[in-house]
Amino acid sequence: MSDSGIKNMEQFAAISGISRPTVSKYFNDPDSVRRSSRERIEAAIDKYNYRPNIYAMNQNRAMTKNIGIVVPLLSDTYFAEIARNLEQHCIDAGYRPTMFSSHGDPKFEVEILDNLRSLKPAGVLIAPLGRASDRDVLEKFCEDVPTIIFDSKVGDIGIEFVGSDNMQFARDITDYLCRSGEPPCFFEMKTPANPNAHRRRQSYLDAMAAFGFEPQVISIEGEGWAFEEIGFRGANDALARKLFSTNTILCSNDRLAIGFLTACYENGLSVGRSEGDAIRVAGQDGHRLTRYTCPPLTTVSHNYEAVSLQAAKALFAAIDGQENPWKSTRIEGKLILRASA
Amino acid sequence: MSDSGIKNMEQFAAISGISRPTVSKYFNDPDSVRRSSRERIEAAIDKYNYRPNIYAMNQNRAMTKNIGIVVPLLSDTYFAEIARNLEQHCIDAGYRPTMFSSHGDPKFEVEILDNLRSLKPAGVLIAPLGRASDRDVLEKFCEDVPTIIFDSKVGDIGIEFVGSDNMQFARDITDYLCRSGEPPCFFEMKTPANPNAHRRRQSYLDAMAAFGFEPQVISIEGEGWAFEEIGFRGANDALARKLFSTNTILCSNDRLAIGFLTACYENGLSVGRSEGDAIRVAGQDGHRLTRYTCPPLTTVSHNYEAVSLQAAKALFAAIDGQENPWKSTRIEGKLILRASA
DNA sequence: ATAAATATTTTACGCGCGTAAAATATATGG
DNA sequence: CCATATATTTTACGCGCGTAAAATATTTAT
Numbered sequence: 001m002s003d004s005g006i007k008n009m010e011q012f013a014a015i016s017g018i019s020r021p022t023v024s025k026y027f028n029d030p031d032s033v034r035r036s037s038r039e040r041i042e043a044a045i046d047k048y049n050y051r052p053n054i055y056a057m058n059q060n061r062a063m064t065k066n067i068g069i070v071v072p073l074l075s076d077t078y079f080a081e082i083a084r085n086l087e088q089h090c091i092d093a094g095y096r097p098t099m100f101s102s103h104g105d106p107k108f109e110v111e112i113l114d115n116l117r118s119l120k121p122a123g124v125l126i127a128p129l130g131r132a133s134d135r136d137v138l139e140k141f142c143e144d145v146p147t148i149i150f151d152s153k154v155g156d157i158g159i160e161f162v163g164s165d166n167m168q169f170a171r172d173i174t175d176y177l178c179r180s181g182e183p184p185c186f187f188e189m190k191t192p193a194n195p196n197a198h199r200r201r202q203s204y205l206d207a208m209a210a211f212g213f214e215p216q217v218i219s220i221e222g223e224g225w226a227f228e229e230i231g232f233r234g235a236n237d238a239l240a241r242k243l244f245s246t247n248t249i250l251c252s253n254d255r256l257a258i259g260f261l262t263a264c265y266e267n268g269l270s271v272g273r274s275e276g277d278a279i280r281v282a283g284q285d286g287h288r289l290t291r292y293t294c295p296p297l298t299t300v301s302h303n304y305e306a307v308s309l310q311a312a313k314a315l316f317a318a319i320d321g322q323e324n325p326w327k328s329t330r331i332e333g334k335l336i337l338r339a340s341a
Numbered sequence: 342m343s344d345s346g347i348k349n350m351e352q353f354a355a356i357s358g359i360s361r362p363t364v365s366k367y368f369n370d371p372d373s374v375r376r377s378s379r380e381r382i383e384a385a386i387d388k389y390n391y392r393p394n395i396y397a398m399n400q401n402r403a404m405t406k407n408i409g410i411v412v413p414l415l416s417d418t419y420f421a422e423i424a425r426n427l428e429q430h431c432i433d434a435g436y437r438p439t440m441f442s443s444h445g446d447p448k449f450e451v452e453i454l455d456n457l458r459s460l461k462p463a464g465v466l467i468a469p470l471g472r473a474s475d476r477d478v479l480e481k482f483c484e485d486v487p488t489i490i491f492d493s494k495v496g497d498i499g500i501e502f503v504g505s506d507n508m509q510f511a512r513d514i515t516d517y518l519c520r521s522g523e524p525p526c527f528f529e530m531k532t533p534a535n536p537n538a539h540r541r542r543q544s545y546l547d548a549m550a551a552f553g554f555e556p557q558v559i560s561i562e563g564e565g566w567a568f569e570e571i572g573f574r575g576a577n578d579a580l581a582r583k584l585f586s587t588n589t590i591l592c593s594n595d596r597l598a599i600g601f602l603t604a605c606y607e608n609g610l611s612v613g614r615s616e617g618d619a620i621r622v623a624g625q626d627g628h629r630l631t632r633y634t635c636p637p638l639t640t641v642s643h644n645y646e647a648v649s650l651q652a653a654k655a656l657f658a659a660i661d662g663q664e665n666p667w668k669s670t671r672i673e674g675k676l677i678l679r680a681s682a
Numbered sequence: 683a684t685a686a687a688t689a690t691t692t693t694a695c696g697c698g699c700g701t702a703a704a705a706t707a708t709a710t711g712g
Numbered sequence: 713c714c715a716t717a718t719a720t721t722t723t724a725c726g727c728g729c730g731t732a733a734a735a736t737a738t739t740t741a742t
Contacts, residue, residue, distance in 0.1 A: 056728035060697040265635040397698035
């Protein structure tokens with residue numbers, strides 16, 4: 001019960017006693033052939049376990065069922081989670097998703113886009129690197145292939161943009177922190193990889209201004225994607241230098257916050273919102289593990305499901321030929337109150 | 342500067358003034374054509390930005406440069422990390438790796454293997470689901486495609502097996518824990534997804550016997566891959582029922598340990614090896630974030646680099662035609678002492 | 683039962699490229 | 713400058729499959 005010598009559809013059709021094109025039709029839609037043909041083909045499949053070559057199939061197809069999903073870094077849990085969601089939606093809708101990671105490198109991003117053309121995808125869902133992306137290449141790609149941009153907006157290209165409302169994230173959590181204790185200092189990377197970081201900072205500044213509080217932004221050094229380590233070092237340094245003017249820290253993202261918590265722990269600072277606690281720490285993103293930090297981290301979670309569903313549906317609609325005007329959707333996150341703040 | 346109407350190598354060759362097969366040769370090895378031809382081709386590439394279709398290329402190639410990398414779950418950081426390593430080795434060696442995730446589902450694993458045949462890979466690196474895998478399908482696949490099995494051994498199939506020495510992991514850390522304090526209880530899932538869990542338990546039992554200590558295994562309920570949650574609930578339950586006979590817990594893996602730490606925190610148990618601490622907790626795997634738990638987690642880390650390098654090299658050798666007898670390599674992990682134990 | 687309408691299968695060609703074998707161009711030796 | 717050896721390029725065909733258009737089978741109407 002495996003590939004018993006049958007190497008292609010030609011041979012398979014021969015032993016089935018049916019012409020190859022009919023077999024081809026069967027694989028594209030089993031109901032498109034006569035019942036008798038179908039039964040003979042299925043009997044042969046059971047017997048020889050034949051499967052058509054998916055790449056050859058797509059070679060001369062008018063429209064493939066392929067969908068490319070591209071994210072900056074699959075090892076980042078946020079992207080892994082959203083990519084996983086998108087993948088599932090594609091599968092449920094009968095598409096064949098393939099995932100690609102740019103590894104945080106614009107060169108890879110361009111290469112992936114080039115390779116994607118070979119796949120002849122019906123559509124593509126991409127979270128661009130952001131400011132590091134080769135904008136011209138991206139734009140040209142969007143002209144040629146139905147593409148949804150998600151997470152980081154890059155101009156008004158593609159079918160539409162879907163992402164989280166990062167300004168709302170920072171606004172809501174700043175608001176909460178201001179009302180429940182000392183106003184927060186904002187803790188971020190000086191040169192963030194993702195453009196959303198800038199929106200969060202700006203929104204923090206706006207929210208603080210609305211409250212009439214003096215904002216304080218601590219921008220730490222660090223390159224790359226090892227955010228926990230960067231946050232840990234930055235926090236150690238900032239704590240040693242007593243840089244924080246209040247006892248409340250809002251981190252630009254959860255991974256920085258995780259590093260921050262570790263620094264607090266090692267400096268003997270008890271984190272939390274209770275009487276005896278020395279410092280409050282909050283993050284943003286709704287990272288999987290924030291429920292399991294010590295203490296559990298207060299954060300604003302992306303609405304992963306809504307973002308991925310909106311992006312997927314928009315792509316499917318475009319593939320189905322619907323011509324909608326370009327639009328940008330930013331979905332609200334949800335404040336998750338835990339012990340850390 | 343993008344695809345300016347040129348849709349295939351035929352057209353590209355025409356405007357370059359060179360025959361298509363020569364262009365084909367160029368893309369397979371730029372030095373295999375006359376310098377003058379090469380220059381004309383490269384000028385045309387600059388001008389029209391043409392790239393051959395990678396899937397059509399592989400259609401009738403004697404040997405592709407494709408390598409498939411298959412893991413049970415890309416969202417698990419251990420697999421994400423090892424897959425990332427493997428991917429890099431493949432790229433460095435001039436291969437084209439493609440990553441696949443079985444999503445913990447044997448059906449997907451079989452489907453991936455089917456699709457992989459369409460890719461005509463030069464070789465495959467796969468971490469099977471383990472006991473859930475369809476063994477017959479796997480075995481048949483290994484007969485047809487040069488395959489290295491890593492992480493979980495399934496029979497003696499494939500070119501060779503490379504994994505971590507899980508028995509050494511549990512032995513060494515049990516040894517350490519016994520020497521540095523009370524002997525550990527073993528905390529694990531009752532029905533682990535990965536067969537290595539059984540090796541770790543057995544090795545714990547052996548090590549305890551060697552010391553003459555009474556072993557204690559706490560096997561908790563829980564299905565799926567949400568290990569932190571499973572560990573958290575199991576720990577809460579076990580702590581409430583005072584199931585642990587000593588103050589030291591060795592978790593079967595780091596993700597369970599992360600959940601365990603959270604349970605300790607919420608139960609007011611201070612974790613660590615200092616005088617005033619109530620409990621010691623250790624994990625196994627060397628999960629990325631164990632450095633940033635509170636307290637940082639003592640664990641045994643996989644030698645990711647050695648495992649992935651050995652697996653990749655073995656595959657490359659097999660692809661190059663070297664006929665080595667089947668072998669199994671288990672690479673030692675490294676004890677990482679931190680504050681939790 | 684027969685002609686017309688409809689469903690299904692075949693024929694014939696194409697997709698984008700690799701690759702042996704044949705043809706041609708360049709290099710080497712005298 | 714010509715013959716032979718060698719480096720390159722072309723010719724011709726194949727890979728595994730999709731898809732219009734033509735051919736055939738089946739169903740429906742009369």
